[in-house]
Amino acid sequence: MNRDFTYSIPWNLLLITLGSCLYAVSIKSIAYVHGFIPGGIFGLGSLVYYKLGKLDPATWFFLMNIPLFLLGWFKVSKRFCLYSMYAMCFSTVAYKMLNIPIHIENEFYATVASGVLGGLGGGLILRSLGSGGGMDIVAVMLNQRYNIGVGKTFFAFNVFLFSLSLSVLKTDLVVASIINVFISSTTIDSVISLFNQRKVVFIISDHAKDIAGEVMSKLHRSGTFLEGKGAYTGQNKDVLMTVINNIQLKKLEEITFTCDPNAFFIVENTFSVLGQGFSRRKIY
Numbered sequence: 001m002n003r004d005f006t007y008s009i010p011w012n013l014l015l016i017t018l019g020s021c022l023y024a025v026s027i028k029s030i031a032y033v034h035g036f037i038p039g040g041i042f043g044l045g046s047l048v049y050y051k052l053g054k055l056d057p058a059t060w061f062f063l064m065n066i067p068l069f070l071l072g073w074f075k076v077s078k079r080f081c082l083y084s085m086y087a088m089c090f091s092t093v094a095y096k097m098l099n100i101p102i103h104i105e106n107e108f109y110a111t112v113a114s115g116v117l118g119g120l121g122g123g124l125i126l127r128s129l130g131s132g133g134g135m136d137i138v139a140v141m142l143n144q145r146y147n148i149g150v151g152k153t154f155f156a157f158n159v160f161l162f163s164l165s166l167s168v169l170k171t172d173l174v175v176a177s178i179i180n181v182f183i184s185s186t187t188i189d190s191v192i193s194l195f196n197q198r199k200v201v202f203i204i205s206d207h208a209k210d211i212a213g214e215v216m217s218k219l220h221r222s223g224t225f226l227e228g229k230g231a232y233t234g235q236n237k238d239v240l241m242t243v244i245n246n247i248q249l250k251k252l253e254e255i256t257f258t259c260d261p262n263a264f265f266i267v268e269n270t271f272s273v274l275g276q277g278f279s280r281r282k283i284y
Contacts (some may be wrong), residue, residue, distance in 0.1 A: 015128040016087045022121030023096035029102040030114035035173050037165050039181035040160045041134030058095035065133045072137040083130025111176045115183025123191025199249050199271050201242050205263035208238040214255045
């Protein structure tokens with residue numbers, strides 16, 4: 001049921017449509033007004049526009065995406081490419097059609113606002129089975145084939161982009177653009193991980209089986225027993241490992257120490273849990 005929902009066409013188009021609108025507004029109503037350079041291919045298109053004064057950043061973005069979409073069509077998947085093409089086309093149209101005035105005079109405030117709004121839009125798009133086009137396509141392809149982190153790809157490209165910007169823009173605007181991209185990237189990571197954060201809990205106890213029974217009956221979660229041995233006593237012990245969400249953590253702690261006040265309770269954060277009862281593997 002979860003797979004049908006997250007893989008459905010209406011849901012993915014909704015995410016892309018909302019995300020594209022937010023991203024377009026962040027660029028046109030804030031970044032462009034203050035002369036910022038956004039990251040990625042849109043930023044490169046903006047730089048070309050500032051240099052030549054012809055067309056507009058959205059049109060340059062569209063033209064530069066054509067070879068990248070050909071690459072994505074053959075190297076990632078047709079579905080991914082079609083969703084990404086919709087995002088690119090809708091972002092271009094939204095940039096041209098939406099005129100929402102956002103009056104922010106302070107340059108730093110504008111940098112933060114543009115970064116948050118753009119990151120929110122970009123994160124919504126990347127939660128779909130597509131992308132926003134541009135460097136998203138290259139980043140996904142490199143991640144799938146060579147396990148290169150998406151963030152590293154964006155970082156490398158933006159270093160190149162902002163180096164070029166120094167020859168066109170004032171240093172203050174380049175620094176503001178770097179801050180903008182950093183805030184946007186951080187917001188994207190937060191949106192992508194939203195509702196995905198989980199807790200991996202290791203419980204070392206002489207009553208591990210009793211705790212597991214309570215977890216299954218009260219939290220409706222299962223677990224795995226790992227074989228352990230005390231370093232000091234040399235005694236064999238069962239180590240219960242389970243994965244829960246943030247809301248269930250306090251209840252699990254209560255269950256554990258009610259069953260065994262001397263238990264050892266270890267919690268680790270995790271953002272990628274695939275399998276039954278959690279997220280399904282994302283296939284582009």
